[in-house]
Amino acid sequence: MHFHTYNIIVVSMIPAFTSISGSPWDVLPAGIHHATFEEIEAVCGCNDRRRALLAGLIDAAVALAKxxxxxxxxxxxxxTAKPIPGDYDACWxxxxxxxxxLDPVFKDFSNGRAAQKARFGGEFFPSSTLEGGSGRTFLDFFQVEKHTGEKKGIIEISLMTDALVLRRLAHDIQ
Known part of the structure; x- marks a missing residue:
């Protein structure tokens, strides 16, 4: 009898959360951290609420990729390390x-982006659009912790190479 063992090592590009004094939750370290949806699920999909938000995010990502x-x-x-997040924010x-x-929902900013939240569980902004209160692009605005003004990290997802997105796109074509 022969037994085979495998050593599977999963390496995530998402670093561990870090504390910022004055922030209610630990956040990603400053910078843009590239990750796949599989890695995001492993790090951020730890409960039903987070998995539901992730499913909406993936649906939106596929629509944007199309x-x-x-x-x-x-x-x-x-x-962040918030146990039950309210939503997510994304820019494309x-x-x-x-x-x-482009699905018209991504251009609908009425009622506090209610249509986006209802369909996908989060909000989407073009990355180069200026956020009204700060005057920064959303890409830059997202990298500032809102309670402290300190730099924090965000996650970058490449839709053209992400295996999950590519599978969904291929399935939708068939």
């Missing part, structure tokens, strides 16, 4: 997006 979006950035309480790179293929 329009030609190559990259999204993930922020909000979802990418508009370069290469075919406007006619």
């Amino acid at each position: 329009a030609g979006c190559s990259t999204i950035y993930l922020d909000g309480s979802f990418v 790179v508009p370069d290469g997006v075919t406007e006619t293929l």
Whole structure:
């Protein structure tokens, strides 16, 4: 009888959360951290609420990829140590997006982005759009911890190389 053993090592590009004095939750260290949806699920999908938010985020990512979006950035309480996040915030790179293929929900900012939240569980902004209160692009705005003003990290997801997104796109084509 022969037994085989395997040593599976999972390496995540998402670093451990870190404390910022004055922040209610630990956050990602400053910087943009590239990750796949599989890695995000491993780190941030630890309960039913988080898994439901992740499912909505993946649906949105597939819809954006269909329009030609190559990259999204993930922020909000979802990418903190908050046990039960309210939602997530995301921004998407508009370069290469075919406007006619973009789902209209991504352009609907009415009622506090209620349609986006209802459909996907989070909010989406073009990454180059200026956030009204700070005057920063959303990509830069997301990298500031809102309670302290300190730098914090966000997650970058490449939609054109993420295995989960590619599988969903291939399935939708069939």
